[in-house]
Amino acid sequence: MITSADEALLRRAIAVAAHAVTLGDAPYGSLLAAPDGTVLIEAHNTVRRDDDITAHPELKLARWAARELTPDAASRTTLYTSCQPCGMCAGALVRSGLGRVVFAISTEQLVELNPQSGAWPTIPHDGPALLPEARAPLDAYYLS
Numbered sequence: 001m002i003t004s005a006d007e008a009l010l011r012r013a014i015a016v017a018a019h020a021v022t023l024g025d026a027p028y029g030s031l032l033a034a035p036d037g038t039v040l041i042e043a044h045n046t047v048r049r050d051d052d053i054t055a056h057p058e059l060k061l062a063r064w065a066a067r068e069l070t071p072d073a074a075s076r077t078t079l080y081t082s083c084q085p086c087g088m089c090a091g092a093l094v095r096s097g098l099g100r101v102v103f104a105i106s107t108e109q110l111v112e113l114n115p116q117s118g119a120w121p122t123i124p125h126d127g128p129a130l131l132p133e134a135r136a137p138l139d140a141y142y143l144s
């Protein structure tokens, strides 16, 4: 359930996205909030500026949280973001241990607004293979 307090922080994330546009960056913004609503950090998409396909704001905040917060503190934060996190960022958010994500625009809505946003190809995956060889470094790490 999205509360009025959530909406206020979501509006701030949208403002971060709007500010990104004024800087020439892509229109995506996020922030990470403590349980009392204190904004811990904000970020916007800098894919073009940094020439870095991973420079999504959600990923930046997930990395920051994993580096700067204890697991307990991270689990009590909420990420507010102008658009639903992509698959790359969703994975990083799980790894970072953040407690909750609140987004304004869903992926489906984004694709309706900008069809190029959903034009990601599927990459073929082949595997598993070579288990005995591939498990050797795992065993060396985890079983020693």
Ligand SMILES: [Zn+2]
Residues within 6 Å of the ligand: 056, 058, 059, 085, 086, 087, 088, 089, 090
């Ligand atoms: Zn992303």
